[in-house]
Amino acid sequence: KNEVEQSPQNLTAQEGEFITINCSYSVGISALHWLQQHPGGGIVSLFMLSSGKKKHGRLIATINIQEKHSSLHITASHPRDSAVYICAVNFLQELVLGDARRRALTFGSGTRLQVQP
Amino acid sequence: DAGITQSPRHKVTETGTPVTLRCHQTENHRYMYWYRQDPGHGLRLIHYSYGVKDTDKGEVSDGYSVSRSKTEDFLLTLESATSSQTSVYFCAISESDIGLAGVKEQYFGPGTRLTVT
Numbered sequence: 001k002n003e004v005e006q007s008p009q010n011l012t013a014q015e016g017e018f019i020t021i022n023c024s025y026s027v028g029i030s031a032l033h034w035l036q037q038h039p040g041g042g043i044v045s046l047f048m049l050s051s052g053k054k055k056h057g058r059l060i061a062t063i064n065i066q067e068k069h070s071s072l073h074i075t076a077s078h079p080r081d082s083a084v085y086i087c088a089v090n091f092l093q094e095l096v097l098g099d100a101r102r103r104a105l106t107f108g109s110g111t112r113l114q115v116q117p
Numbered sequence: 118d119a120g121i122t123q124s125p126r127h128k129v130t131e132t133g134t135p136v137t138l139r140c141h142q143t144e145n146h147r148y149m150y151w152y153r154q155d156p157g158h159g160l161r162l163i164h165y166s167y168g169v170k171d172t173d174k175g176e177v178s179d180g181y182s183v184s185r186s187k188t189e190d191f192l193l194t195l196e197s198a199t200s201s202q203t204s205v206y207f208c209a210i211s212e213s214d215i216g217l218a219g220v221k222e223q224y225f226g227p228g229t230r231l232t233v234t
Contacts, residue, residue, distance in 0.1 A: 030220050031220045033222070033223070035225075041205065041227065041228045041230075042225070042227055042228070043207060043225040043228075044225070045222045045223065045224065045225075048220075048221075048222050086159070086160070088160075090220045097173075098167075098173065099167075100148060100165055100166075100167035100171075100173065101165065101173065101175075102220070103148055103211060103220050103221075104150055104162050104165050104175065105150075105152075105160070105162070105209075105223060106162075107152075107159045107160040107161070108159060109157070109158070109159040110159055
């Protein structure tokens, strides 16, 4: 079964701390996405990556294809980083269901991050 | 921000009534998706579309139908709403690319909170 697992489910940090959220997946992928959802619901794409590492401001995403694992790091965390962070993937296997189906995302259950001042 | 809207944003309806949710995009993207978000399950794919009149089922399609008569609009219909369809519904879009290997970021609408009483 194609699965995406995230850890931890909940995370509380103090302002300024370095934060790591982990994502693992079961079978081969063509891309992995990190998404952010603030209270009130909107979902925003942070990163899409298929290899290596990407950085945007204080956010860093890495992926290890061989180990089927990705991490999202937040440096110098701030209360405004409080949100749910969601890992999602495009599974290669779903190409057998059609190219459009392969482009749909399979999601992890999310990590709720609370950064306290 | 991608031009994607959903309507209505909130709806309360009674069991057994039909409900239609609308997703509208101004980006001319080929691919459109309906997901539902539930506590404990994360986001799951309901239906998707890869062009006008081209749609297919996702992993939780029972009780839902979709239509896409124009590139910009993707409608999700609950023919006879049930309490288990109480959820937050997100529409997403992504553009096509050249070749099978690549996928693109998905852009999400603001969501529709549906309550079936």
